[in-house]
Amino acid sequence: MKPEYKPLKELNDRTLKYKTKVKVIHKSTPQQSSNKPRYQRLLFKDDEGFTMKGALFDSDIEKYAEALECNVEYELLNAMIAAIPPQHASKPNEYSIIINAQEQISLLTIDATALGPQYQALATIPCDPFNTELMDILGVVISVAAPKAIYKSQGIEDSVREIYLTDHSYDHPFTISLWNDVLRTHEEALNSWADSFNVIGVLAVTGRSYKGFTLSSTTSTTIITNLKGEKADALRAWYVH
Structure with a gap:
């Protein structure tokens, strides 16, 4: 039974x-x-x-x-x-x-x-802020915005910082918003990412309406840096050339 x-x-x-x-x-x-x-x-x-x-x-x-x-x-x-x-x-x-x-x-x-991350090409991401599906993204960091504080009711403050990624499937930067604990965990690394065209994996992000459609971090989001392997090497080589 x-x-x-x-x-x-x-x-x-x-x-x-x-x-x-x-x-x-x-x-x-x-x-x-x-x-x-x-x-x-x-x-x-x-x-x-x-x-x-x-x-x-x-x-x-x-x-x-x-x-x-x-x-x-x-x-x-x-x-x-x-x-x-x-x-x-x-x-x-x-x-x-x-x-x-x-x-x-x-x-x-x-x-x-x-097993392992299931990376999606940026062009395949549905631009729907009501889609709660979690997605794994692999991309080249081309720019990092300054951190911002978002003040809500009852004195609650959210921290957010936007990173802009690209890959071979997408012809302009894709915005990912990192919020609160995820942002604080990677705060020291953020300033250096764009300088070296770092390839990163951002796991468990979801759609959100923030200044238009973006992908946003969730409580399950993990960021993988200094990626090695065939996919990361190919993406890095594509961007440099």
Whole structure:
């Protein structure tokens, strides 16, 4: 008999006993906030296509460094589910799966063809700010804008900085907006990227309406720098010539 898995759309902070099957579709770089524990963000997806955020904290980050891999399916049993505070949520009534040392996690399958970033050519990106699909981008940094502070209601401040990428499929710069924690994590590197025509990978970005259509970082975004390999070398050579 096949196990009865509960879909992510039915899980909330009142759910106590359950079993669900999910794939880790993104895993961010561990980050440190002031006066807060170190954390790492996850994004899970189930067979019905629904997604839910997740998180690891402190020593659990190392514990699950290899035990939770992107594009691998896992069975989760009774993992803690917490409500995301409204100021940090991207939609109403949003929840997060908190993974800690007590969780029961079982490896199910590995999709060997899906391992690693799935880079899209810039010309294939749908220019739809309502498209919430996460995308991986590979491109040459040709310009970096100055950082900006965006002030919202109740004194909340967002930080944003735009980078402009190009690739062989696109005839003008494509804008990617880096927000808040993602921006702060890579702030020191940003000033030097354009000087060397650095090829970077930007993983888990999504469409957003900000001064027109842009791709924007999400809580799962990771930036890969100093890329090597056939695709990166070919893109670098194309741009230089």
